[in-house]
Amino acid sequence: MLGSLVIAYLFLGGAAGGTFFVISAWSIAHFSIPRPERLTHDFKNLQRYTYLSAFILLVTSLVCLLWDLGQPSRAFLIFLLPHPTPLTFGAYSLLILALFGGALAIIHLFDFQTLHRHTYIILEICCCIASLAVICYTAVYLMSSQIALWKPPELIGLFLFSSLSSGFAITMLASYVLRSETLEIQTIKPLQTLHVICLISEVIFLVFYIMNVLSNSAASGSIALLTDPGMLSFMGIGVVVFGMVFPITAESYSLFMRDYRSIPASDAACLIGGLILRYVIISCGIL
Numbered sequence: 001m002l003g004s005l006v007i008a009y010l011f012l013g014g015a016a017g018g019t020f021f022v023i024s025a026w027s028i029a030h031f032s033i034p035r036p037e038r039l040t041h042d043f044k045n046l047q048r049y050t051y052l053s054a055f056i057l058l059v060t061s062l063v064c065l066l067w068d069l070g071q072p073s074r075a076f077l078i079f080l081l082p083h084p085t086p087l088t089f090g091a092y093s094l095l096i097l098a099l100f101g102g103a104l105a106i107i108h109l110f111d112f113q114t115l116h117r118h119t120y121i122i123l124e125i126c127c128c129i130a131s132l133a134v135i136c137y138t139a140v141y142l143m144s145s146q147i148a149l150w151k152p153p154e155l156i157g158l159f160l161f162s163s164l165s166s167g168f169a170i171t172m173l174a175s176y177v178l179r180s181e182t183l184e185i186q187t188i189k190p191l192q193t194l195h196v197i198c199l200i201s202e203v204i205f206l207v208f209y210i211m212n213v214l215s216n217s218a219a220s221g222s223i224a225l226l227t228d229p230g231m232l233s234f235m236g237i238g239v240v241v242f243g244m245v246f247p248i249t250a251e252s253y254s255l256f257m258r259d260y261r262s263i264p265a266s267d268a269a270c271l272i273g274g275l276i277l278r279y280v281i282i283s284c285g286i287l
Helices: 004-031 037-069 073-080 086-109 117-143 154-178 181-214 217-226 229-256 264-283
Strands: none
Touching: 004 037, 004 086, 004 117, 004 154, 004 181, 004 264, 037 086, 037 154, 086 117, 117 154, 154 181, 154 229, 154 264, 181 217, 181 229, 217 229, 229 264
């Protein structure tokens, strides 16, 4: 069974990738349409907070990975002696995301004004592609093992939407810190709608993933662990209620009642649910 550092690495790496993707894709969409000066100023502040948060999460995930290796120098061998393996794909994806995401974080942190808008767009597109690679790798990393619980292809979709959901949550938490009413109305309401769609997609993939696992006799040992009362409560309360039902309900209520202010409690619960999801899947993974 993988340790707690790998659980932290998979969650933080996925959350960082999801956040980079959400803010980069939203930046491309946002600045493609002329906006009022006040909104543009507030959105740049949102970029500054969000890119910096995503970069900190990514660096922390890398520290967890290197710490788990025991000998961090082994990580350099992946780049010095590359082989076509999932680990190599993940290492290069993380490095590329760190370069593009770090560049965007520095640009927005120090508010560089000399770069042409096309340069920003190129960096953001590259960041989106690298983010998706990192997100998908967190599932491929597990699927490359011989453990039946980690073999279903639905795991990629589950981790993809879970990571994107975390990205939406972190972006909206950043907007809550800014407390800009204009930003909330013009920017966060569409993000809330996309977040709800993302959460519903995550629920769908979770259902299909569980159905696939339950139908696989080779996963009997993992199923026994998963249906243990203690682990089942983690799955039911932590993943389903905290990570999915509560955020969907809160965001839908906010949209339905036309309350444009994001709800930080639901975003925090979404992140907790994402972490518990990886804890459950990894902890129950046995041969």
